[in-house]
Amino acid sequence: MSGRVLLEAAGLTCRFGGLLAVDGLDFSLASGELAGLIGPNGAGKTTCFNLFTGRVRPTAGQVSFAERPILGLRPSRINQMGLARTFQNIRLFDELSVLENVLVGFHGRLQASFLSAILRLPGYRAEEERMFARAAELLELVGLERLADERAGSLAYGQQRLLEIARALATGPRLLLLDEPAAGMNPQETAHLADLVRRLRDRMGLTILLIEHDMRFVMNLCERLTVLDQGRVIAQGAPREVQQDPAVIRAYLGPGEPVRPGQGAGDA
């Protein structure tokens, strides 16, 4: 399944004042992987996402996407190169409708100029039609097609998370970063989400990296896990191996208490 390296970070360091959020991180993700980034609260997972997507500038280090350095580029530019994300604390355009939220995702790749859009020239119209058709497909994919005209802010929590995924997909990514996609979801919704994520990878050929605290979700879904603690990678590998890694258990539960292997890094 896995192919060439899609995302690579080398010596990535990010310091916020006295806090070293990410400390010399080396990380790489191959094309077609479905990987997870886990670690206790404050380990620097979301900061990693912010660094990859250009929202936060690193203190030192390099990030490249599809073999091109992306450090210092605007987040919008990085997104247009094919790297899309969702947010841990949902950031939808609340006042816009569900459909409009997805449509916004297509705008970055719009070819038609501003004048063409105002004059509704044929080129713009054709693009707009494609946009609407594709948005409807994406809403159906995540199961929100019936709510297309609702205000995005009025959706239930789990639905908002799905809408964020649909919006990110609209930007036409090769790599999708999901920041705690299952947070606040009930078991049924989580199962539906796992199904969706797997389909995105298998059928749409996306590479997916996700942060999640729901361990059952991560263990069942991801093929490879990277564990962060205090901004550093402490373990990497297949979920089963990582689960039994003493360093991981120590990071989650603290030193001292002996823990039976197998139930180690529970739902922390």
Next chain:
Amino acid sequence: MSRRWYEAGPLPAAHTTRRRDTRLTILASLAAAGGLWLLQAFAGGYVVHMTCVAALFAVLAVSYNLINGVAGQFSLEPNAFVACGAYVTALLTLSPAEKAASFILEPIIWPLSVISIPLLPALLIAGLLTALMGFLMGFPVFRVRGDYLAIVTLGFGEVIRVVANNAQAVTNGPLGLKGIPHLTDLWWTGGLLALTLFIIVRLVNSSYGRALKAVREDEVAAEAMGINAFWHKMLAFTTSAFFEGVAGGLLAHLITTISPSLFTFFLTFNLLIIIVVGGLGSNTGAFLAALLFTYGGEWLRVVEEPLNLFGLHIPGIPGMRMVFFSLILVAVMIFMRQGLLGRREFSWRWLWAVLDQRRP
């Protein structure tokens, strides 16, 4: 039924009724043109003048709303753009003789002293120059957001006024420009209003408009979704500068005398009241509130005249209408936090649906 009369429930999708809506828009435009013709033919000069002012304020409000309401960038500079447009147009259309006569502090500089061109090209040049000014101004001001943006743009507004006061060889300083030909009529103002509404409404309803709203709702998320927030703000800012410049030009040719004191922060402040009362982000709201503001301001003159109430004589108090105005504003803020329309917009689909549900 708990629904209010103006709530029509779900509307049909826009593309299903496009043809009918276009026809209705054309019909309405023709009706409006007919209305203008009737006004021109039968109404007095005062009503015509006020209608011109109202139309220009509507242009200003709708374009100001694009940057403040649609793109959500709270800025305070329209007085600068209106001043720029007014001065440029006036300097281009004034006759050389008139310029020579009124520039008594310092003679007017060379190319301007001999130029005199018709109104239409002058307006276009003024619009483009104002847009250019907005474009250049955008680079520094959009480095900041929120309150800071408001303060920086407010500063630019003041700078333009100070420049107008001091660049005497170009603007004639505090004496201003006099004898500007009275060329603005209902057709010019009505035409500009139609053009502004056409372009801005289409912009807001296009993919670019959605991107602007996305920037307003959450700039970080908009950037993460591939929208370059900076260039989209610039787009809204420059577009609004263009129309404000042209409206300024027509304003100069309506009142025929301009001076720096005409373009103080109060102009911006009035426009801000208009778009807030109308409902930030709503073009319809900005349009209606501009009409209410200009006509209402005239009707309220009643309260400034001497009154005899039940034998009680109240002398005329100048400025009394501003008190009433404030009261109205306070009432709007208490009872309609979102302004008259919130973010609702007029659409034929809505009108159709409302009329439909009233049918027995």
